[in-house]
Amino acid sequence: MLKQVDYIIVGQGIAGSMIAYFLLKRGKKILVVDQYNPNASSNIAAGVVNPVTGRKMVKTWLIDEVLPFAKETYNALEMDLNLSFFFERDIYKIFSSQEDAEIWNTKKSDSEYEQYMGDIVFLDETAIKAPYGAGIIKQCCWMDVPGFTKAYRGFLLQNNDLLEEEFDFDHLDVTEGVRYKDTIAEKIIFCEGYKAYQNPFFKKIPFAFAKGEQLIIRSEHLKTDKIISRNIFIIPKGNDIYTVGSTFIWDDLEETVTDIGRKEILVKLNKIITDDYTIVDENAGIRPAMPDRRPVMGSHPDYPQIFIFNGMGTKGVSLSPYFANYFLDSIDNGIEVFREISVNRFVF
Numbered sequence: 001m002l003k004q005v006d007y008i009i010v011g012q013g014i015a016g017s018m019i020a021y022f023l024l025k026r027g028k029k030i031l032v033v034d035q036y037n038p039n040a041s042s043n044i045a046a047g048v049v050n051p052v053t054g055r056k057m058v059k060t061w062l063i064d065e066v067l068p069f070a071k072e073t074y075n076a077l078e079m080d081l082n083l084s085f086f087f088e089r090d091i092y093k094i095f096s097s098q099e100d101a102e103i104w105n106t107k108k109s110d111s112e113y114e115q116y117m118g119d120i121v122f123l124d125e126t127a128i129k130a131p132y133g134a135g136i137i138k139q140c141c142w143m144d145v146p147g148f149t150k151a152y153r154g155f156l157l158q159n160n161d162l163l164e165e166e167f168d169f170d171h172l173d174v175t176e177g178v179r180y181k182d183t184i185a186e187k188i189i190f191c192e193g194y195k196a197y198q199n200p201f202f203k204k205i206p207f208a209f210a211k212g213e214q215l216i217i218r219s220e221h222l223k224t225d226k227i228i229s230r231n232i233f234i235i236p237k238g239n240d241i242y243t244v245g246s247t248f249i250w251d252d253l254e255e256t257v258t259d260i261g262r263k264e265i266l267v268k269l270n271k272i273i274t275d276d277y278t279i280v281d282e283n284a285g286i287r288p289a290m291p292d293r294r295p296v297m298g299s300h301p302d303y304p305q306i307f308i309f310n311g312m313g314t315k316g317v318s319l320s321p322y323f324a325n326y327f328l329d330s331i332d333n334g335i336e337v338f339r340e341i342s343v344n345r346f347v348f
């Protein structure tokens with residue numbers, strides 16, 4: 001028997017999960033098709049939201065809009081799923097020089113920045129090397145992204161809204177509406193992360209995939225509940241376990257760790273902590289990044305029922321809720337998304 005839904009969604013990383021969540025909130029019927037991949041970007045993401053970045057402390061693109069929306073969305077989902085996965089957590093940004101501290105103090109007095117930039121603190125030098133101090137970045141968050149996608153997957157399965165398999169393009173018929181195997185839909189939205197490079201409909205989007213590697217370490221001495229940042233993040237996970245990373249490697253689509261990546265992280269880590277630590281694990285994934293660092297969404301020029309929602313890059317946690325909701329509004333209202341994020345900024 002044929003199943004009828006409003007939307008098929010391909011991919012259940014954080015992007016596809018947010019699209020599914022906001023479609024269900026709109027009362028739509030959905031079918032999500034996803035093949036679980038332990039190395040999918042969402043399944044290894046460090047999960048940090050950092051409102052001001054770089055040595056010059058520049059505000060992250062649209063952070064004033066996307067951050068409150070992300071908090072509201074994840075808090076509502078925590079209630080729905082009866083699970084805690086989203087936490088507000090300060091970042092201690094370690095300065096490399098006295099000049100860094102001076103830049104901090106100047107920027108902090110700017111009214112645009114005061115809500116995100118706090119005092120300078122001096123840390124216990126026996127565990128963390130910070131002779132010039134560290135600035136407290138406020139309103140940062142840490143999300144257990146794999147914990148969320150796993151819980152949301154369970155929710156979709158329970159409701160018979162998830163097909164666990166590799167999407168097979170040979171079974172997709174788009175001559176009228178959308179048909180995939182025994183499911184008929186009005187529309188289909190592809191949220192495949194970096195696997196979008198295999199999607200025959202969106203081959204011309206010039207992704208700039210960025211592989212990232214991370215180490216998981218145990219340190220009994222570090223004893224911090226703050227995220228530590230200096231060229232890399234050290235993220236406390238509890239029980240003396242920390243995620244450390246990550247690297248940026250272009251043109252490598254192997255989801256495997258490398259000696260070069262491991263060495264790069266260790267060099268940076270050893271500049272921050274003085275303590276002995278043990279590496280307990282390591283992982284690698286591919287960020288679905290764009291050359292202009294903006295997400296990409298919209299419909300195919302020849303098939304208005306086929307959509308893409310992708311390109312979350314390094315900021316899947318903060319961007320996905322806001323843009324999933326915005327994108328679905330644009331589809332409902334039949335208007336195009338703004339050009340900076342539109343699929344139409346690329347030539348088809």
Ligand SMILES: Cc1cc2nc3c(=O)[nH]c(=O)nc-3n(C[C@H](O)[C@H](O)[C@H](O)COP(=O)(O)OP(=O)(O)OC[C@H]3O[C@@H](n4cnc5c(N)ncnc54)[C@H](O)[C@@H]3O)c2cc1C
Pocket residue numbers: 010011012013014015016033034035036037040041042043044045046047048049165166167168191192193194195196211212213214245246247284285286287288310311312313314315316317318
């Ligand atoms: C090392 C590392 C650290 C990161 N740290 C952060 C961070 O601190 N903060 C932050 O905001 N972001 C971070 N990111 C980026 C973040 O992970 C991504 O922005 C986000 O996860 C992208 O989500 P997505 O849903 O678009 O893609 P994905 O997570 O890749 O999900 C795509 C899903 O689609 C499925 N899929 C694809 N093709 C098919 C198919 N044909 N059939 C069936 N299923 C399919 C995949 O299996 C997967 O489940 C990090 C990424 C990496 C690699």
